[in-house]
Amino acid sequence: MIRAIPYLALLMATLLPVTPAEARQWTEKALLARFAHEPSVQKVQEAAVRYYQVHPDHIRGLRRNAKLKALVPTISGEFSNRVTSVKRLMDDGIYQALGVPKENERVNGDSIGFRVQASWSLDRLVFNAEVLDVQSLIGILDGVVREVTTIYYIRRRLQIDMILRPPTDLATRISQRIRIEELTGLLDAMTGSYMSKSIKKAKGKTLRTAAHTIRQRATN
Structure with a gap:
């Protein structure tokens, strides 16, 4: 059981807050490793794009279908x-x-x-206003990606500040934690709860891996 203590300590260091004295000993690599259980910004962006159904491939498909719509007759x-x-x-x-x-x-x-009676609007093969409507989705795509990226890194900077410059008073500490939860909620709202689900899944996997390692070390 003594051999299992370092693994348990490493796990707790990843999940629990640190003291001001410990904060001064952090290296960049170790600090960023503390957030290894959270999804990357690219994955959060992809989740948001899927949630809003504005993936570039989806937009291209809608644009192509809007152009070909003129070949489909109107039947009466x-x-x-x-x-x-x-x-x-x-x-x-x-x-x-x-x-x-x-x-x-x-x-x-x-x-x-x-x-x-069947009729075709072949003039829409040259110009179809619906194609412009589909093109407007690119603006939505850009806005979603920008908003998610901004919220993601505001949240990450706040997390790092709480480690490197932990608040000394209770009110500020609680306020910052609530702010992080608020930003997490915003990311969940834009990704269909992908952020929270990913963090929960990663933490569960980390705990299971640590528990398995502890059992193996204890039996050796």
Whole structure:
């Protein structure tokens, strides 16, 4: 069990805050390694792009489909059914004087008709306003990536400040932790909770690996 202590200490150093004295001993490599369980900015950007469905491949596909839409005909149809019934009775005084018999006529009719029409807007092969609408998604893509990147590094700088310059008073320490949670929440909102899920998954994997290493060391 004594051999397992260094691994447990390393794990706790990764997950727990440090004291001001310990902060002065950090190296750049060791400091950045403390955040190894968090996803990189590239992965967070990709998660945001997927969440907003503005991946460049998706935009190119929509743009191509908008251009080819002019080749798809507009189909219209019409169906009609007409039923008629005509009855004529004629009994005129003049006809009676001439000896013409009365006329009694009845005519029934039933007609069915249908029409199918296909039309193309081939002028849209040259210019289609919907292509411009799709192109506007590039602006959304750029805005999402910029916003996620800004929030990610504001959060990371705040995390590093808490290690290298840890607050001495409780109020400031709590305020900074809440700010980090707020930024994490913003990243979750823009990535479908990818940030929190990734951190939780990585921490769980680290704990399982450490526990497995401890058990192996203890049995040796």
